[in-house]
Amino acid sequence: MTEKTTPLWEVFIRSRTGMAHRHCGSVHAADAEMALQAARDVYTRRGEGLSIWVVPSSEIIASDPAQKDELFEPTASKIYRHPTFYEIPEEVGNM
Amino acid sequence: MYTQALNARDTEAGAVEDADRVAAFQARVDAEEKIEPNDWMPEGYRKTLVRQISQHAHSEIVGMLPEGNWISRAPTLKRKAALLAKVQDEGGHGLYLYSAAETLGVSREELTEQLLSGKAKYSSIFNYPTLTWADIGAIGWLVDGAAIMNQIPLCRCSFGPYSRAMIRVCKEESFHQRQGYELLLEMVRSSEEQKEMVQDALNRWWWPSLMMFGPSDTDSQHSAQSMAWKIKRFTNDELRQKFVDATVPQAHYLGLTIPDDKLSFNEATGHWEFGEIDWDEFMRVIAGNGPCNRERLAARKKAHADGAWVREAALAYSRKRADRREAARHAAE
Ligand SMILES: [Fe+2]
Numbered sequence: 017m018t019e020k021t022t023p024l025w026e027v028f029i030r031s032r033t034g035m036a037h038r039h040c041g042s043v044h045a046a047d048a049e050m051a052l053q054a055a056r057d058v059y060t061r062r063g064e065g066l067s068i069w070v071v072p073s074s075e076i077i078a079s080d081p082a083q084k085d086e087l088f089e090p091t092a093s094k095i096y097r098h099p100t101f102y103e104i105p106e107e108v109g110n111m
Numbered sequence: 112m113y114t115q116a117l118n119a120r121d122t123e124a125g126a127v128e129d130a131d132r133v134a135a136f137q138a139r140v141d142a143e144e145k146i147e148p149n150d151w152m153p154e155g156y157r158k159t160l161v162r163q164i165s166q167h168a169h170s171e172i173v174g175m176l177p178e179g180n181w182i183s184r185a186p187t188l189k190r191k192a193a194l195l196a197k198v199q200d201e202g203g204h205g206l207y208l209y210s211a212a213e214t215l216g217v218s219r220e221e222l223t224e225q226l227l228s229g230k231a232k233y234s235s236i237f238n239y240p241t242l243t244w245a246d247i248g249a250i251g252w253l254v255d256g257a258a259i260m261n262q263i264p265l266c267r268c269s270f271g272p273y274s275r276a277m278i279r280v281c282k283e284e285s286f287h288q289r290q291g292y293e294l295l296l297e298m299v300r301s302s303e304e305q306k307e308m309v310q311d312a313l314n315r316w317w318w319p320s321l322m323m324f325g326p327s328d329t330d331s332q333h334s335a336q337s338m339a340w341k342i343k344r345f346t347n348d349e350l351r352q353k354f355v356d357a358t359v360p361q362a363h364y365l366g367l368t369i370p371d372d373k374l375s376f377n378e379a380t381g382h383w384e385f386g387e388i389d390w391d392e393f394m395r396v397i398a399g400n401g402p403c404n405r406e407r408l409a410a411r412k413k414a415h416a417d418g419a420w421v422r423e424a425a426l427a428y429s430r431k432r433a434d435r436r437e438a439a440r441h442a443a444e
């Protein structure tokens with residue numbers, strides 16, 4: 017690491033409701049330990065979380081918004097992946 | 112508001128952009144879709160947002176100064192804890208907003224440099240001094256109250272990161288306003304002298320608070336484009352009127368007089384009508400000649416310079432540890 021600017025970290029927090037870690041913002045910090053401390057101060061001042069992940073922003077690989085159609089469009093036509101596609105007689109009860 | 116100094120237009124850049132892309136972008140905005148950092152956007156939209164979000168961030172950070180001035184002199188431990196928490200929140204708001212601005216391709220260092228060099232603006236309100244403890248109550252009630260009026264519609268801003276930052280901020284603002292109003296209520300009920308202090312604070316903060324909403328609609332060339340892009344949802348004058356309507360009854364409840372002899376309730380419209388803002392004062396403060404502009408900037412510059420060795424040491428330490436890890440890995444191989 018030879019950069020002069022303070023690195024950027026993405027912050028993920030798991031709330032007390034037992035949800036998955038969720039992206040909530042970013043912080044600048046010289047190292048991982050300071051990033052965790054900064055994330056705690058900036059994003060959990062009111063008991064918003066029980067667990068924090070920090071990830072160097074430069075390590076995030078994102079899909080290209082321009083490819084949105086080819087990546088996600090094909091699933092729209094696959095209605096047979098949903099339970100409502102199948103007819104079950106009412107007498108059978110809940111399924 | 113916190114971005115009231117948006118004077119110049121940046122829309123000219125749109126002229127060279129592909130008309131189809133611009134139209135597709137506008138269609139997404141019109142359909143209330145959120146625009147995310149990696150999506151294509153007109154250059155004017157990007158520039159407007161970088162400027163607006165960073166001015167908003169600078170305002171939160173500079174806004175810590177007038178209130179920070181009273182932390183060590185708060186009258187009780189309860190008030191001190193509340194004020195400390197509020198000022199810390201404002202620092203947090205600044206950081207959420209800087210992060211949102213950075214998603215548009217500008218670095219934190221550039222933004223800080225723009226503030227410290229005086230190139231970037233921040234809200235005019237923070238260039239007024241906090242002379243008495245009642246000013247702390249007046250700031251929470253009026254300044255945070257005005258900020259809430261402005262920030263609630265920004266939660267629906269078309270740019271995703273700004274909108275999400277505003278949702279976090281709005282969740283925290285309510286405490287700011289309530290602690291200020293409660294503090295004033297306690298003062299007006301305590302003694303005649305304290306009530307006079309509160310009236311004096313209102314006299315000094317009322318007009319600057321109304322100025323927070325920026326120039327009147329007739330002088331604000333920015334509004335139309337920002338409204339079309341759904342960055343803004345209401346005009347400056349609409350927000351100012353909402354604020355006056357909400358605040359006048361609160362002042363009356365405190366037994367205070369709004370320092371405006373033109374103030375009157377219009378039964379027909381259901382709105383409070385008020386006198387003309389001193390726009391010369393507004394322009395003077397925005398231009399850097401308010402009561403505390405130099406002091407505020409000097410304080411920020413000093414804090415930044417005083418912290419330089421900490422930033423350098425932290426980076427040097429992280430480099431040293433990375434080098435050691437690297438050396439240990441080589442030794443193990
Ligand atoms: Fe704030």
Ligand SMILES: [Fe+2]
Nearest residue numbers: 201255284287
């Ligand atoms: Fe606030």
